[in-house]
Amino acid sequence: MTTQTKTAKGVEQRTDVTIRFAGDSGDGMQLTGTQFTRTSAIFGNDISTFPDFPAEIRAPAGTLAGVSGFQVHFGSEELHTPGDEVDTLVAFNPAALKKNIEDVVKGGLVIVNEDSFGKTDLKKAGFESNPLEDDSLSQYRLIKIPATKLTKEALKDSPLGTKAVDRCKNFFALGLVSWLYGRPLEPVVEWIERKFGKNPDVANANRDVLRVGHAYGETCEYFENTYQVNKAKLTPGKYRRISGNDATALGFIFGARLAEKDLFYGSYPITPASDVLHALSRYKHFRVKTFQAEDEIAAICSSIGASFAGDLATTGTSGPGLALKGEALGLAVMTELPLVVLNVQRGGPSTGLPTKTEQADLFQAMYGRNGECPLVVIAACSPSDCFATAIEACRITLEHMTPVVLLTDGFIANGEEPWAIPDVSQMKKIDVKYAEGVNSNGNGEGGFLPYKRDDRLVRPWAIPGTAGLQHRIGGLEKQDITGNVNYEPANHQHMIDTRAKKVALIADNIPEQAVEGPDEGDLLVVGWGGTYGALKSACDRVRSQGKKVAHCHIRYLNPFPKNLGDVLKRYKKVLVAELNCGQLRFILRATYLVDAAALNKVQGKPFLISEVENKINELLAK
């Protein structure tokens, strides 16, 4: 929780601060937020961010639909979420104010660009009177800045046109907020010079406005004090910022390299997964083959083809795309080929909330195919965890010849956090076994048997081009061992049982489930995926109040870790918290007969720490 102390010099110490930059889609708020985050990370704070943009690229200017926001939480202690409440809101137009004011803590700072609060602007946002003039904002500390006017003045000698000048005003806000929180300007200036180096007029204008914004803070006397947020005590090492989608892309590249294979990524553009395609397409020198397919089905089918031909094949999508990939995923299960399917979950059903987060595709990942069709499901829990989890997906798919669905979500995919850069030399190679010769009997006579399994029930992988191992596979039920088409009743039963057992046996090759907190106690909070930060923070809080509450965050959703059933039984109560209507809870209850309570939310937004904390306290009080 935030603690505050005032020093004599008018500098207030804070352990952590949450700022939200909000404006029209074209106001450059994402950029302002990213640059502030960057500076804070370089300064040494822990950070966590959450961009929130509309589904429309350019909704009508000034409307509520067009509001784009970027929230950054930075602190001198470890942070695990982008912050529950906003301490400082920077609102660049009335719509941004209207849409975000509810999230601002009472007494918080609200900085607005007063030049954009004209009659038409107010009307577009649905204000009947000007909130800057009536007393509707009396619970907040309102700071009105003529950002448009001051930007124009600062650039009166610039050769840039009126429109280009107006576009610089987000740097005014960045300069001002940088002053307010004692952030250095140098990293931003360096970035501006790098980014706009080829266009010195734009570079000069942005830099000048940034400095004017900073100087304005110093001289305007609107602020009672500035704030100081000290460096965080992070584990020593080299750090960078990373988003979940970038981390997933890097994880795939590492997976391929650790397995000494080329990486194939077949994908069809879809929010919020497209950034993985963009990231991977920049790494061709790592022998990454990206294929933008004609549709979701072609994306997965091309990946299955690439897998058959010997690449490490991956495909990425979001919920509606996974629905389209269902039949082909069944083919990958039937042909027992390695394949990683990334699902960056978003709000559903149907097109749903494309830019908002949700965890409602667990059932789809587990069961969304015809027939008995088990595969591996794992989920990443934070932006940087996407890296390790993506590598893990590659390892499991290659070592066990089974498709793996890798679940992330819009929240961690777009959110950023500092990442302690891992040591490449410590990474374990992925051991890929290929069929080297015919396997029909000991003396090498006869043909190649593509479904003759090893003791983990894994079938041999013979790659086209390997002489003597020609074989045919397909979606029809196949005879055990030979792989020939077979419709016999007993064989079908045997093959279904065997495919299920193969996946179940993977539990021998994954870590046991760990918990944070006491090994037994009054309550176990269970979660999966991107809710990790909120659940962890809530559990930390109630434990600091002396409560016997532990946190169990499940990465391996199918198969579950072998000890999970025992873990669930060691606590008096179990709470499953997830951003859906209770999917993991349903599976846990069915699997372990555990009477788990639920905390569910489907609003397109992540959990607040306080929501989880309140639920924990409610259950403990019962």
Next chain:
Amino acid sequence: MSTEALPQLTAKDFASDQEIRWCPGCGDYAILAQVKKIMPDLGIPREKIVFVSGIGCSSRFPYYMNTYGFHTIHGRAPALATGVKVANPELTVFVVTGDGDGLSIGGNHLIHAIRRNLDVNILLFNNRIYGLTKGQYSPTSELGKKTKSTPMGSVDNPLHPLSIAIGAEASFVARTVDRNVQHMAAMIKRAAEHRGTAFIEIYQNCNIFNDGAFLFATEKEQKDDTTLYLEHGKPMIFGKDGDKGIRLNGLEPEIVSLKDGNMKEDDLLFHDEKLGEPSLAYLLSRMRYPEFPEPMGVLRCVDQPLFEQGVHKQINDAVKAKGPGKLEDILLEGDTWDV
């Protein structure tokens, strides 16, 4: 490269050990026999050949070939073959599909594979019916076709496979028919030798659900008058006595007689399969029985850049420009700081 001489293979070496399960009398048998027959001539080792198919009678094909094979799901063979070819351009890839698989459920993948010009060979068995699901009309069934699902006759306009392929600017387009085995073998061989997407429509008789659909093109008494066998650089002449020709009248083809001496060979359309502009090929693809003789042979054969080559060239260029990627380097991209 191995210096060992490749063993001389025969058609039999390309047969798998699986029992063939098409209906007796099906046109698919003839196609399978011709494919196996031309395989040794290609001089490609069996392990470097992959047959990919979708769903339908034709799509059982890979099971009967002693090569690598993948019997995939309905309509998706071209997409899957794209992945195979991009992963390993050294493989020779055949896609076996039908009129339902390739033009109905898989129409999207078919046109996109063609427009990308992957070096794959697409054999589309056109029997103008759904066979494996027991006799519904297909996207190539003629208007008014009475089937199980259209007892009063189909009201769907049919698609014409060659027109689709040429519309997507296929670099190789040909047609043949199951009963003319020598011609079929020659077409498949040419397709296999072509660099780029080679699309062949094979008229294939389904003797159970659509028997005789292509009698006009196979029966001795009439086939010379109802088909036009194309030859590159030659005038378009057909007919039992070689006395009919195709002439261009404005932008329309017309049948003319060479008998009365008013028309000479030089007045006729000359076939040029190498034209970069696909209009002549398209015009040919629109000549349909009974108004016109249906063209058989190679309608189009042009050189175009290969998709998979483009993909691999970019990779090689990137490696050349940046050096082979180092894992340590990508971890350090962007801003880093020490704690």
